[in-house]
Amino acid sequence: MADHIHPIFDRLLTRDDYEQRLGQRGKVLWLTGLSGSGKSTLAIQLERKLFEAGFFSKVLDGDNIRTGINNNLGFSEAERMENIRRISEVARLFLDTGIICINAFISPKRAMRDMARSIVGPGDFIEIYVNATLDICESRDVKGLYQKARQGMIKGFTGIDDPYEPPFAPDLEIRTDLVELEDGVDQIFAYLRPLIALA
Amino acid sequence: MADHIHPIFDRLLTRDDYEQRLGQRGKVLWLTGLSGSGKSTLAIQLERKLFEAGFFSKVLDGDNIRTGINNNLGFSEAERMENIRRISEVARLFLDTGIICINAFISPKRAMRDMARSIVGPGDFIEIYVNATLDICESRDVKGLYQKARQGMIKGFTGIDDPYEPPFAPDLEIRTDLVELEDGVDQIFAYLRPLIALA
Numbered sequence: 001m002a003d004h005i006h007p008i009f010d011r012l013l014t015r016d017d018y019e020q021r022l023g024q025r026g027k028v029l030w031l032t033g034l035s036g037s038g039k040s041t042l043a044i045q046l047e048r049k050l051f052e053a054g055f056f057s058k059v060l061d062g063d064n065i066r067t068g069i070n071n072n073l074g075f076s077e078a079e080r081m082e083n084i085r086r087i088s089e090v091a092r093l094f095l096d097t098g099i100i101c102i103n104a105f106i107s108p109k110r111a112m113r114d115m116a117r118s119i120v121g122p123g124d125f126i127e128i129y130v131n132a133t134l135d136i137c138e139s140r141d142v143k144g145l146y147q148k149a150r151q152g153m154i155k156g157f158t159g160i161d162d163p164y165e166p167p168f169a170p171d172l173e174i175r176t177d178l179v180e181l182e183d184g185v186d187q188i189f190a191y192l193r194p195l196i197a198l199a
Numbered sequence: 200m201a202d203h204i205h206p207i208f209d210r211l212l213t214r215d216d217y218e219q220r221l222g223q224r225g226k227v228l229w230l231t232g233l234s235g236s237g238k239s240t241l242a243i244q245l246e247r248k249l250f251e252a253g254f255f256s257k258v259l260d261g262d263n264i265r266t267g268i269n270n271n272l273g274f275s276e277a278e279r280m281e282n283i284r285r286i287s288e289v290a291r292l293f294l295d296t297g298i299i300c301i302n303a304f305i306s307p308k309r310a311m312r313d314m315a316r317s318i319v320g321p322g323d324f325i326e327i328y329v330n331a332t333l334d335i336c337e338s339r340d341v342k343g344l345y346q347k348a349r350q351g352m353i354k355g356f357t358g359i360d361d362p363y364e365p366p367f368a369p370d371l372e373i374r375t376d377l378v379e380l381e382d383g384v385d386q387i388f389a390y391l392r393p394l395i396a397l398a
Contacts, residue, residue: 011243012258013250021255044210051212056220058296059211068318069268069288072281082271089268090289097257099296 018098022056024196026095028120029188031104032113032167033130034159035145036137038176038184039104042130045185047102053189055196057100060087065105075156084112088119095124100196108158110165126195128188129170132177134159217297221255224395225294227319228387230303231312231366232329233358234344235336237375237383238303241329244384246301252388254395256299259286264304274355283311287318294323299395307357309364325394327387328369331376333358 019025029046031039043059050057066073069086073079084107094101107113117125137159138146149157156162167173172191174184218224228245230238242258249256265272269285272278283306293300306312316324336358337345348356355361366372371390373383 013246017250018255021250047212051216051220056217058292060292064292064295068291069285086268086285090292092267093257093259093263093289093293094296096263097293097298 015096015098018096019198022098023198024055024098024100025198026098026124027100027126027192027196028091028095028124029100029102029126029128029192030107030113030116030120031102031128031130032107032170034132034134034137034164035106035157036140036142037130037132038174038181039106039130041181042174042176042184042188043102043104045181046188049185049189050100050192055100056098057102058094059102059104060090060094061104065090080109081112081115084116085119088116091116092120095120100192106158106164108162108164110167113167126172126192127167127170129167129173131166131173131175136177214295214297217295218397221297222397223254223297223299224397225297225323226299226325226391226395227290227294227323228299228301228325228327228391229306229312229315229319230301230327230329231306231369232375233331233333233336233363234305234356235339235341236329236331237373237380238305238329240380241373241375241383241387242301242303244380245387248384248388249299249391254299255297256301257293258301258303259289259293260303264289279308280311280314283315284318287315290315291319294319299391305357305363307361307363309366312366325371325391326366326369328366328372330365330372330374335376 015026031043033039040061043061047057047059065087069090070083073083087103087105091101091103113127141147145154145157148154149160158164172188174187176184214225230242232238239260242260246256246258264286268289269282272282286302286304290300290302312326340346344353344356347353348359357363371387373386375383
């Protein structure tokens with residue numbers, strides 16, 4: 001078997017092989033916004049809509065990342081960067097497998113999202129600003145986190161005692177305080193569709 | 200939109216949704232063995248054979264992991280464990296997406312592989328011992344690593360100055376010093392096929 005052992009790089013299936021099989025182009029969607037802005041809800045519904053339209057996508061969010069690969073990371077500045085770095089690398093692995101990877105993370109700092117874009121590759125990175133006013137997000141308070149932050153039980157909570165830096169020029173902005181969920185999903189889908197269609 | 204925001208767990212597409220779409224069951228194959236034993240070569244050829252048979256798999260190996268998500272890890276004992284932990288978590292994400300994830304890593308210690316099995320879930324973890332004698336592996340020395348280890352330029356090299364702990368009861372053992380590459384691939388494929396077939 002020794003004769004058959006070669007460097008691996010040019011021998012694995014390529015992203016194009018996977019994409020042809022799946023009948024789509026892979027992309028990385030990056031949903032950023034305050035806690036409670038609706039990122040995960042949009043991600044879930046978008047995944048479903050894509051699936052029903054014959055596309056294959058994968059959602060990464062706090063629930064499957066913070067409990068798994070990033071379960072040994074805290075919330076210091078450095079750990080938050082490392083959190084986003086690992087997520088970006090995982091997203092790239094899905095991208096390289098031809099999959100549409102939908103990421104739903106607050107990712108409050110521009111530097112974080114710039115790093116994510118750089119790891120994924122700018123041509124495949126779609127930044128979506130999921131925007132609702134802090135008042136609205138706080139009034140939703142799905143997980144009771146804003147209340148805890150206001151009571152000082154959580155420190156460094158984005159929007160309360162840690163700033164959120166909105167994207168300067170997102171590829172899309174979804175105003176979840178102004179549009180219905182379904183319309184928000186449709187906006188993303190309409191934007192995405194030509195980008196994931198095979199030529 | 201506030202009314203539509205719910206906890207995410209039961210709303211995302213399930214592994215079964217993905218599996219039905221791909222027409223297969225996801226599994227995690229874990230190829231362990233000495234450097235030069237042929238893990239990556241088997242992984243590459245297996246991926247290709249699966250693909251041609253209509254299955255969808257993904258290879259994780261040093262080339263796409265050590266240069267990506269684990270590019271901030273060295274080779275201390277703790278970092279080697281963390282290396283395997285992160286790989287296992289990535290494999291689980293692919294598994295949860297219905298994909299057959301083929302992992303090719305020396306993973307020399309039983310404790311490492313036990314951790315991997317535990318993260319992936321024992322029912323989905325297939326341990327494959329890629330076995331060739333040290334002499335054979337060293338004579339192949341594809342990347343010149345054995346030579347460097349013998350010269351003391353690499354410390355803690357598995358098989359030279361760091362022990363390899365063979366699996367006690369692997370699901371499969373492929374003797375790459377005794378069988379042809381194609382036969383090794385066929386052995387794995389034959390074992391795997393009933394496990395990835397949809398009922």
